[in-house]
Amino acid sequence: MTSTTSKAAAAPAALNDETILSVRDLRTHFYTRDGVVRAVDGVTFDLARGETLCIVGESGCGKSVTALSILGLIPPKAGKIVGGSIRFDGTELTTESESTMRRIRGNRISMIFQEPMTSLNPVLTVGEQISESLRIHQRLDRRAAWDRAIEMLALVRIADPKRRAGEYPHQLSGGMRQRVMIAMALACNPQVLVADEPTTALDVTIQAQILNLMLELKDRLGTAIILITHDLGVVAETAQRVIVMYAGRMVEEAPVAELLSHPKHPYTRGLIGSIPRRKPGAPRGRTRGRLQEISGLVPSLREAIPGCAFAPRCGFATARCTTEQPPFEAHGPRHYAACWEVARVEAKSLSEPVGSEA
Amino acid sequence: MSSAEVVLRVRDLKKHFPVHRGVLSRVVAHVQAVDGVSFEIRRGETLCLVGESGCGKSTVARSITRLEEPTAGSIELNGVDITALGSEALRAQRREMQMVFQDPYSSLNPRLSAGDIVGEPLTNFALAQGAELERRIAALFEHVGLRPEAVHKYPHEFSGGQRQRLGIARALAVNPSLIIADEPVSALDVSVQAQVLNLLIDLQEQFELAYLFVSHDLAVVEHIGHRVAVMYLGRIVELADNADLFGAPLHPYTEALLAAAPSLETGARRERIILQGDVPSPMNPPSGCRFHTRCPFALPECKQTDPPLLEVAPGHHVACLRRPVGGDGAPLTTA
Numbered sequence: 298m299t300s301t302t303s304k305a306a307a308a309p310a311a312l313n314d315e316t317i318l319s320v321r322d323l324r325t326h327f328y329t330r331d332g333v334v335r336a337v338d339g340v341t342f343d344l345a346r347g348e349t350l351c352i353v354g355e356s357g358c359g360k361s362v363t364a365l366s367i368l369g370l371i372p373p374k375a376g377k378i379v380g381g382s383i384r385f386d387g388t389e390l391t392t393e394s395e396s397t398m399r400r401i402r403g404n405r406i407s408m409i410f411q412e413p414m415t416s417l418n419p420v421l422t423v424g425e426q427i428s429e430s431l432r433i434h435q436r437l438d439r440r441a442a443w444d445r446a447i448e449m450l451a452l453v454r455i456a457d458p459k460r461r462a463g464e465y466p467h468q469l470s471g472g473m474r475q476r477v478m479i480a481m482a483l484a485c486n487p488q489v490l491v492a493d494e495p496t497t498a499l500d501v502t503i504q505a506q507i508l509n510l511m512l513e514l515k516d517r518l519g520t521a522i523i524l525i526t527h528d529l530g531v532v533a534e535t536a537q538r539v540i541v542m543y544a545g546r547m548v549e550e551a552p553v554a555e556l557l558s559h560p561k562h563p564y565t566r567g568l569i570g571s572i573p574r575r576k577p578g579a580p581r582g583r584t585r586g587r588l589q590e591i592s593g594l595v596p597s598l599r600e601a602i603p604g605c606a607f608a609p610r611c612g613f614a615t616a617r618c619t620t621e622q623p624p625f626e627a628h629g630p631r632h633y634a635a636c637w638e639v640a641r642v643e644a645k646s647l648s649e650p651v652g653s654e655a
Numbered sequence: 656m657s658s659a660e661v662v663l664r665v666r667d668l669k670k671h672f673p674v675h676r677g678v679l680s681r682v683v684a685h686v687q688a689v690d691g692v693s694f695e696i697r698r699g700e701t702l703c704l705v706g707e708s709g710c711g712k713s714t715v716a717r718s719i720t721r722l723e724e725p726t727a728g729s730i731e732l733n734g735v736d737i738t739a740l741g742s743e744a745l746r747a748q749r750r751e752m753q754m755v756f757q758d759p760y761s762s763l764n765p766r767l768s769a770g771d772i773v774g775e776p777l778t779n780f781a782l783a784q785g786a787e788l789e790r791r792i793a794a795l796f797e798h799v800g801l802r803p804e805a806v807h808k809y810p811h812e813f814s815g816g817q818r819q820r821l822g823i824a825r826a827l828a829v830n831p832s833l834i835i836a837d838e839p840v841s842a843l844d845v846s847v848q849a850q851v852l853n854l855l856i857d858l859q860e861q862f863e864l865a866y867l868f869v870s871h872d873l874a875v876v877e878h879i880g881h882r883v884a885v886m887y888l889g890r891i892v893e894l895a896d897n898a899d900l901f902g903a904p905l906h907p908y909t910e911a912l913l914a915a916a917p918s919l920e921t922g923a924r925r926e927r928i929i930l931q932g933d934v935p936s937p938m939n940p941p942s943g944c945r946f947h948t949r950c951p952f953a954l955p956e957c958k959q960t961d962p963p964l965l966e967v968a969p970g971h972h973v974a975c976l977r978r979p980v981g982g983d984g985a986p987l988t989t990a
Contacts, residue, residue, distance in 0.1 A: 460896075501912060554981055572919065573875055590849045
């Protein structure tokens, strides 16, 4: 474990037997023609067995790269993990060989992606795809793997699983494909499931089906879930704990109800305020009014950001915010934020804008 | 609002796409993408079309602008029937209705500067040139909150939100009375989405614009709409004022849609209607009520009788056999 910054020292959550995954000061960089992109710039968290942790943030905040780093899926020529540690059930993953990672991936840690069509093999039946991982990881024979594949399809509530197992991905609807992905991801009983925007491409009625299914299976199988999403509504309905990321860094972490009701970081406040929703108690269908905006743009990750990455867009920013990076520290029970001005932020009501201009 | 003039009147709009199969490319079936849709929009009003993918909402938008030729029905813009207009006459009418697209990346010409993109419709319709053109471009940039010096930039130099502002400025250039916006904010991050929604509302108030706003996002619809039409498999199943639709939805599909949308209330793995199954194919829609295959409240007659869209309460239209005219709107129970 490295402890190069104060963030690692302020490691949240208890480190004990219950911790299945422990990420410390993770830094993942990409190398482009225009320079180094600091996609993940010091991320630290623990995941307990059976827990649902959501990582939320807008495009480019580093949430997906964090997931890919955990799975060892950063394309080797494009980028790499340049610092920090990822410990999974006692094993350090950042230094593991590709062959060991292959044994872990899809077996003990699996992943669901946003677009099932691009992650399923179009020329294999879904039954073959599910049984493939069972034959490799669990050493099941062809027959047993096929039977288990059908069992998994039934588990994710695909009607007529025997017939569906013999079908190709293009014969299934979007919702069914995502169910197949879940069946495949859970086939080997992984301890950790990383789901990157698993319902973003789906319609709301199908999204509701899939989220319910994931949570139900989690309760049944005891899998810990890292759910990556941009949608705070999905967070509210699924997460136990939430991490908010901005420009490759963690800006806030708290249990979900606490985060949504008492956000301490101005960015989290802005994110919540910019979602169209009714004021509590207001009649439905009359939400019209101004939404909170966060003025300005996300900073370029090609340059080192000396202070707080959100400072240029933040109405609470002081001179210190632009020069000194705020530590990620506790501001309440299990509630962490990286902000120098938490006291001033908390003194303002939630409905006040966070932007740097009116 | 109801006394204001009608900008757009759509009657019984149909759009069927032929399905070709085999070596002779014979037409073997039709996808009934839009199958009898009627509504009107008044000056200064936002009508939202909401529904899941494949429900036909975008096809309605594209048929109204005649980017798709409607199969049947009529479209009246400011009292002029444009359904059968020839290309020259249609061109003149297109000034009155402009589109804003979902993907600001693909709907802007990458080889034109921002100023040229916004000025193009003005030049096309010979509305301005020279110094006057530049003055109007500058004014449009100001209206949508872009910096004046941005006229010299190219699309790739803008962020997603700024590109959408550019798309809106281009739509505004010819002073249209109607803007048709097809998922204009769904490709944007929420903080940027908020900026664009605020802008659309401001512009509507300033110019009394009518909006046809196509979206799958109920939170956005609840925020921006005055009236909402819910579509399912090519039909409108419910049409009502925003407050009525969100406050007292009558169609079981609308209820399910509202229940499925995630809310910010935590621990909300609440009891809700979760629809089973997927949307059936519009190539071969179910008989009777198209929703009966997924409807928890369907009666035997729902399989046979296709329910018409009826005004069951003032301004509240619904197509459901279990929602008769003058009904009490009480929650349905499974039969």
